[in-house]
Amino acid sequence: MHPERRSQAWFGGTEKIAFARRSGMKAQGVPHRMFDGRPVIGICNTWSELTPCNAHLRELAEAVKRGVYEAGGYPVEFPVMSLGETLMRPTTMLYRNLASMDVEESIRANPLDGVVLLGGCDKTTPALVMGAASADLPTVVVSGGPTLTGRYRGQPLASGTAVYRMSDEVRAGRMSEEEFVRAESCMWRANGHCNTMGTASSMAVLMEVLGLALPGNAAIPAVDARRRVLAQDSGRQAVELVRSGTRLSDVLTPEAFRNAVVALAATGGSTNAVLHLIAIAGRVGVPFGLDDIDRAARGVPLLVDLQPAGKHLMEDFFEAGGVPVLLHELRELLDVEAVTVTGCLGDHLPAQREWYDPVIRRRDDPLKKGAGLAVLRGNLAPSGAVIKPAAASEHLLRHEGPALVFEDREDLHRRIDDPDLPVSEDSVLVLRNSGPQGYPGMPEIGNLPIPAKLLRRGVSDMVRISDARMSGTAFGTVVLHVAPESAAGGPLSLVRDGDRIALDVDRRRLDLIVDDAELAVRAAGAAPPGDAPRSGYGFLHHQHVLQADRGADLDFLVGRRPAGIPRESH
């Protein structure tokens, strides 16, 4: 008996309710000894056939269970809301916070002492960690792993990134639609999440660097047998964490978040991770915002040569040694004493590289110097905006040009390929009404397509600005997450066609070159906001969603509410 175990408040003792609870579990063939006070580990699973990237997570859960049993615990797997990036409309980001509530309350309401979180596809990882962080039990993350490298006509085909390139080829008349469809069958060969350094891979890397996952978590391919070994080891480790009393808030420290940003910048990782890191920090009460991110990322070289910033894919990153080798290169920029689920970050770093694979470059020979992530401010983004210079065109990082404004996604799609569109390669494309409140849910449409007439002239990049997000697999000189958003009355709502906009990434500036008096006149004459949802989850989201600089969490979910023992139901 371990009366101090949380699970014993459900399963311990001789009262009739304990009898009923044990009896109910025994209906699944569970032996009586599982209720003797051993750690009960919940395996929180985002498996779903509607989330193809996570479709193998039930098999991975079996490996976690083996590890839990091996260490003397009792594993119980349970489902939570899953968020399939390719299928959900209007965007998975609308539901990230809802899924996090499911995770938090499922943990709190059940007889769990510790948790293993199984996620993979983009938003499933932050939703799991946000919910678990609020509940704050001992927690280990196991990522589903990247899919294998697909090939078309002998060339590697990156999941996600290839779609953007090939759809531009079709629009420019250089690829037929038949070829496009043929290529789509080659892209995703097996289970697993996108294999570029998109949002899913970035979040898997961050799980390892934050110290929430075991070394190796980010890069082992989903279908590689070694991922099942990692899952089994993670199950064992969850039991050890319960025994040592190490909670998630012991791991998610300010140092951990700074380390995460350094790694994110060095991998050329997804801008979406900025939102998720801020939201996760908010859940554990760590003060961590855009300025902390800019500071931590500043000067960090791009070391990982993966698409979309570089050439390779996650399988190549795995072969090159994955996160442990990357962290070895970054050692001097990291706090290696940061606590992790296995000890501290420095424990598993190789003393030297056993072989050199240029997919992970040396610090003195980076892919790009100081490419990192940049946070911009100015009168167009008073609360901040984000750009990933690693995925941008060097010549556009300092640019001034006339605005061409699209009111929303539908306006964009109606006009972008119009042969009479008044656009040149100097134009700055502006998209509004695509923020957390306005869309709603901040979709990944910030990398506006290049107008077809410019594509045909060989233009491949332009400055684009919006309050939307961008897929982590996308690329271009794209300013995202402008806050406050246009639907909340932010300055993006005041831009007119032809206004000059100045971007200067070195100086971290984003400015609308229109004087304040004129902007005040425009603001006074602005149309009132459009219709807002009046019921259902859409209403809750609209009423409570925070702006991008606060991670777009719901205001009432910020903070920790450690999972105590809820009131008895009988």
Ligand code: FES
């Ligand atoms: Fe699931 Fe890209 S679609 S990770």
